[in-house]
Structures are given as structure tokens and as C-alpha cells.
Amino acid sequence: MEFAFGLVPTSGLHEFSNLIGQAEQWGFDTAYVPDQGFHRDPFVALSHLATRLSRINLGVAVTNPYTRNPVQIARAAGASADLSDGRFILGLGAGEVGGLRDRLGAPRAPFLTVVEAAMQAIRDLLDGRTVSAETPAFTIRDVRLEFDSPHPVPMYLATTAPDGFRLAGRLADGLILADVTDPAIIEKCLQSVAEGTATNARSPQDIKVVTWITTIVTDDAATTRDHLRRVMAMTVCAFHRELREMLGIDESRMAELQDALANTTGPFSPTLFPNSLFDQVAIVGDAGHCSEQIRAIENAGSHQYAVRMPAAAAALVDYSTNLQRIAEGVMPSLR
Secondary structure: OEEEEEEOOOOOHHHHHHHHHHHHHHOOOEEEEOOOOOOOOHHHHHHHHHHHOOOOEEEEEEEOOOOOOHHHHHHHHHHHHHHOOOOEEEEEOOOOHHHHHHHHOOOOOOHHHHHHHHHHHHHHHHOOOOEEEEOOOOEEEEEOOOOOOOOOOOEEEEOOOHHHHHHHHHHOOEEEEEOOOOHHHHHHHHHHHHHHHHOOOOOHHHOEEEEEEEEEEOOOHHHHHHHHHHHHHHHHHOOOHHHHHHOOOOHHHHHHHHHHHHHOOOOOOOOOOOHHHHHHHEEEEOHHHHHHHHHHHHHOOOOEEEEEEOHHHOOOOOHHHHHHHHHHHOHHHHO
16 A cells, blocks of 8 residues: 655645655655645746655645646646656645635635536646637636646545545546545545546546645643544535535534534534544544554555645644654555
């Protein structure tokens, strides 16, 4: 199984690249940089990494076509693939609505319509075609890139919607399935991917499945859960309704969580966000526990396990120590 991680550049880029370089030495296969909030620009961070590191794959996961026109995404992706000698991966998703898109005045246009048009535009641009497109989120008028992309750019779609899984099966090179630990639900999500591949004469084996999950290796799981309950509640509230239903989260619980996020501060109690729900969206425990959970996720169809490390939890978890614990205590038993 491949191992990856996502890390927002909350520190200076020299310090950030030192950590990614250490992770490369520890054996991680891919490092993803999210286009999240108003942190340092992910494409600039990836360019710095590409000139320093020689083995690890590098990806943006995810950026979105609401705050970045697909032409700009294609330009950055082509340049990043060139600079990294073909080690670049492009992840696309909806982006943060309240924390990013709304603050920039981006339209609240239907995600699947917009991202499908963006994926097709980016692929065509990187293939040297002239592109025109009109969506509620972006406009492109007779644009052709003024350079040839020397390397293919794999495109992964991040989504929590069943129709999004089908779209990934139809058009994407990979699916980023975030914050789902239950193997039975992962298998159900991948059934939708297979339905998408069938509509475009593709095979499910053509789609790389990345499971993107908050994972903390610790001997004090109880305290770590308490620290992260609020962060994971934010994650659950961002899920598509159909995925919440799969997880057994009813609308009354959703309303309760949304009210608490809006009107309270500080940690959430186990009563509000119980361990049974927490463990459906994150993996926390000693190395043996994490290994067992990740093995079950691999058996459900995951090709790459990506350790999610939320920026909102950066003050609560030492991410360098966590990556080292995963590399030394978890990865050897799953290679």
C-alpha cells in the first residue's frame, strides 16, 4: 500500500520543506499541499519542494474551480509537472465554502456541473487544445496554453457525494475519499465509482483510490479524541447528505452539531460528539490499532492511504512526530 499525507504550509516554506524532506526519507510516497484558507500558496510551496526533493510525488489536494479559473489551474499544473519531472498530481474539489469561497465572492454554483466542466477544460488545455467554456463559476473564451506540457498530469477528484464518485469513475484518474474509516461504507462508495466507469468504457482498476483520513498515532487516544472532537465535527458537517446518511448521522444530530459550532467555543464533549461517531471519521490510537484499521481500509479497495493533518488541529498535534510514528510503527507492516 502507498502512504501519503496532506499538510497545509502553516510554517515558513523552508521549515515546511524540511519536514516534507524528512517524510521523503521516512518512506512516504506522496505529499499533498491543500489550497486551503489564506495560507501560503500551494503551487509556490510545491515549486519549492520540487526543486529540493527528488523522489516523493507532489500534489495539490485540493484546489477548486471557484476561486481559481481552470486556465490558471492548468498553467500551474503544467508548470508543476515540468518542474517536478512528472511527479505532480492535481486534486480538484469544491473548496471551503464559508472559509474561502464566500469570502472571495465566488458563486455558489452546483459543484458537479462546475467541476466536470473544469476537469474537461484542464485536460484539454494540457493536451494542447483551444478551450471555450461557460459555467456559473467561470468563463473561458478561446484559450490555448502557450506551452506544451511535457508530462501527463493525473487528475484526482475529491468528493463526498455519490454522484461525485460516479463522475470520478467516468472522468478522473483518481478519487480522494476523505474521512471515511468504515470498510463497508468505503466499498459502497466504490460501487458508485464502478458505475461511473461503466458509462465510459473504463475499468474500476483505472481509478486510483486515495483514502484521506485524520490519523494520529498515540498512546493516549482518549485525550487526543477530546482535543479533536470539534475539528472532526466540522468535517462531518461538510459531508454530503447522502454520505451522512450512510454513516447514520440524522438531521437532528447535524442541527445540534452546527448549532454548537456556531455558538460555542472550546472542546466538544463525548456526549455531543461520541467516540462511535469520531471513530467513523478518524483513526486515533497506538501503532497496532492504526495498522489494523488501515489494513481493513486497504482490503476495502484503497490504493493509497493519505494521512490528513487538519490545519485547525496544528496547535494540538505535533505533525512531524506523528508522521515519524506512522513511518516507523505503521508503514512497515503494510508494505
